[in-house]
Amino acid sequence: MYDITSVEEFKKLNPFIIVGCGGGGEKFANFEGVKSVGFVDDSIKKQGMQFCDNVISSSLTELIGKTDAKSIAIMLPIGAEGAALKYAVQAIDNGLNVITSFRSLSLSENASLLKFAKSKGVVIKEISSRLDVINKIFGTAPSQCTEVLPKITYKPKAPVVFVGGTSQECGKRTTTRILGKTAQEKGLNAAVISTDEMGLESPADLNFRAGSLSVMDVAAAIMGTMKYIEEEKNPDIIFVEGQSSLTEDGNPHPRGLSAAILIGSRSDAVVVCHRPNHPFREPRGIDYEIKAIEAVEPTKVVGISLNMRNVSDKKDILKYEERYKLPAVDIKNGGASRLLDVIIDYVGLN
Structure with missing residues (x-):
């Protein structure tokens, strides 16, 4: 019910503000038929830089006021669930639809967010990891994506x-x-x-x-x-x-x-x-x-x-x-x- 499984569903929610200026944000912006009108990122190093023909902003609220966006797409990495939840609430409160990747924010674990979106009359959906396809082929699949750890990088001091x-x-x-x-x-x-x-x-x-x-x-x-x-x-x-x-x-x-x-x-x-x-x-x-x-x-x-x-x-x-x-x-x-x-x-x- 809350899964999105086709590009056609994205097109109906155009245009988008995209939250997260990394690989996921770029990938979403490059979907055929998707129109992006702004980008937001919490990283001070990224703010003010060009990204996918837009200048990265520090404020979602400011972009909502300056653009004709109907929706936001939250494309944040695992480990940034707090930021994802913050942006989802801001968007819903301002009457925007929300699309989130399964890495950014699990809707199955945020029932209150679903209720909030319904009360505001907006769409909130999660980009499916398409485990239904695996289930169709093999007759079994995990109930949800099993990728859960933050993508840290660490080089030990010891050999x-x-x-x-x-x-x-x-x-x-x-x-x-x-x-x-x-x-x-x-x-x-x-x-x-x-x-x-x-x-x-x-x-x-x-x-x-x-x-x-x-x-x-x-x-x-x-x-x-x-x-x-x-x-x-x-x-x-x-x-x-x-x-x-x-x-x-x-x-x-x-x-x-x-x-x-x-x-x-x-x-x-x-x-x-x-x-x-x-x-x-x-x-x-x-x-x-x-x-x-x-x-x-x-x-x-x-x-x-x-x-x-x-x-x-x-x-x-x-x-x-x-x-x-x-x-x-x-x-x-x-x-x-x-x-x-x-x-x-x-x-x-x-």
């Missing part, structure tokens, strides 16, 4: 090591945990972030299932967690456990999750885990994973952690070093100290 891998179940959680423990034994104040619900073992500082989040929230969750740990612990080094793989052939579904964790970690160095002769995964291999990681982020793979569970001849480790020109270790059998020394040397903690 960050991302522990990735060529597949699922190849040793990422074990490697992250053992590296953290070995770092502590060497006298470093190490922080360990696990992105798995099973990451409960010491020395993990925090763990959560990254796969339960919208992929749009994963990077923010990682950056927010690192910021929290730095404020609480002031670590010398941070280890972040990855999930799945960027390149695994047999199970493509979590690959976007792996990329989001890598991006969120903003890592200085990377360890790639690999399980030779994996019995139930289909890794493309170490060379594919290294190329993918270093293409996605400006970071460097500095070592290989091998899960030797399905290898009979443990001397095979030397073959990996010769092939990839990187230190390769059996993390569970004495290799952690050597790998950590490589990391410490690379990130400059000596």
Whole structure:
């Protein structure tokens, strides 16, 4: 009832004042047939600047008086719900219709706003995330959009090591945990972030299932967690456990999750885990994973952690070093100290 699902519905509400001068505001202004007559943004840095052939204003009330706008479109990011609510109330009070993105303001959670709009005889609608289309295709869908976290950007002061891998179940959680423990034994104040619900073992500082989040929230969750740990612990080094793989052939579904964790970690160095002769995964291999990681982020793979569970001849480790020109270790059998020394040397903690 309160969803808007077509450009034709926008056209009937022309012309618009658009609140939010970022990607969402620009996208809305570029809808075919939509007429924009003004822009508002709370950012002092943006006010007075040109945006989509208009000058950004600081006052919605002022623009309402100066233009022939019939509606406002609120295109603010997640985390700005307070500002979105303020502008919606101002617009309704002045007799304007309101269109809001699902990121800006959830109408299902603001029943009083719906009543206020009805009392003023104006239209208030939310741009649908079109989960109805997913439900039509699959017969099921979330009840609402699951993207909920503010899009923060944070680069830790401490060096960050991302522990990735060529597949699922190849040793990422074990490697992250053992590296953290070995770092502590060497006298470093190490922080360990696990992105798995099973990451409960010491020395993990925090763990959560990254796969339960919208992929749009994963990077923010990682950056927010690192910021929290730095404020609480002031670590010398941070280890972040990855999930799945960027390149695994047999199970493509979590690959976007792996990329989001890598991006969120903003890592200085990377360890790639690999399980030779994996019995139930289909890794493309170490060379594919290294190329993918270093293409996605400006970071460097500095070592290989091998899960030797399905290898009979443990001397095979030397073959990996010769092939990839990187230190390769059996993390569970004495290799952690050597790998950590490589990391410490690379990130400059000596």
